[in-house]
Amino acid sequence: MNDKIISLRMERQCFTNKANEDEYIKLYRDTQPGQNVYWNGFGQPPTLTFRGDFDDIEFNRERQLDRRLLKGRFSGGNLGWIVPEDMELFAGLYRKPLTKTTHEQLQVLELIETAGPFTIQQIKEETGMLVKQITQILHRLQEAFLVYEDQYDGEWDRGWYRFAEMFPEVDPNKYTRLRSLKIVLQRFAYRIVWFDTAMAKSFYKLPEKEIKLAVNELVTEGILAVSEAGYMLTSDARLLENYEPKKMNFVYAIHRNDFIYKAHEHVLKETIKGMTEDLDYDHEPLQYLLIDGEFHGASVGHFRNGPYDLNDIVCDLPDAMNRKDEIVEAVRTVNYGKMPLRFMGKEL
Secondary structure, eight states: OHHHHHHHEEETSSSSOOOOOOHHHHHHHHTBBBBBOTTTOOOOOOOOOBBSSSSSHHHHHHHHHSSSSSSEEEEEGGGEEEOGGGGGHHHHHOOOOOSSSOOOHHHHHHHHHHHHOHHHHHHHHHHOHHHHHHHHHHHHHHHHSSEEEEEOSSHHHHHHHHHHHHOOOOOOHHHHHHHHHHHHHHHHHHHHHBOHHHHHHHHHHHOHHHHHHHHHHHHHTSSEEEEEEEEHHHHHHHHHOOOOOOOOOOEEOOOTSSSSHHHHHHHHHHHHHHHHHHHHSOOOEEEEEEEEEEEEEEEEEOOSSSSSSEEEEEEEETGGGGHHHHHHHHHHHHTTOOOEEEEEEEEE
């Protein structure tokens, strides 16, 4: 890919110049919904690892406590955290209205609407339903933006509220899907610089045909410009004409909930298969290697509660052995100091 695009992407992602709190807040908004580190325990705040010049997990923990970050079910029904002022925007993007309601769904909803908030345990006591059944119902009501789970800390015992009670000023019908997409795709384009519709689908988990419709309207309006087989902001197309790419020299081990991984997930899954299919030990990708602005491999092994099994590091850099120490250290850093067993198949 064009060196200019990669360099500007790393700038916009705050990998090359770390973000202060104000810059981080803008970056977080543009890369919503935020998620915590993949496979990293219950109740952890979301993070944009390696971007801030401060501890962003603690910063986001404070934002959760102050309800400056709100929890919901968004892309693909996954949990994520958004800023309150974007609740209507993300309702337009992800709300799945209840069409065929069950008796049990109505029972739980009526309970919360008339006498809530309730914890799951309290709903069990009131209805006699199983916790598993209640949880599934609440998740579906959550996707419909009918209930809200008030998780402002890492505790298990959380209250479920009527959505309209928690957010009386929010109109879940304010934005159509198309209008919401046109807004978030401009933010996505700013932070990723160049993208195609498969990348947007990979991150937002929405039908590609809807993304293409939104992109085509943005192109017609002159906001996006066609660039090779993808798109970028028209303003960036002009900016890049005289842009000087920055020299980059870094290795980051990126977790699988990270914004930049998610935008490339569809490609990276296939790439890593070709690099690991002949390994005769556990080789699930644990973290992906972002080297000088591009992905070039992964740490592989097995996820566990506790330290992961770090069985190997695979890498497709031509000079991978020359950067072995740097790559191993990047993996060790995000695995609490644990050393991988191998590098490129050779025992360490």
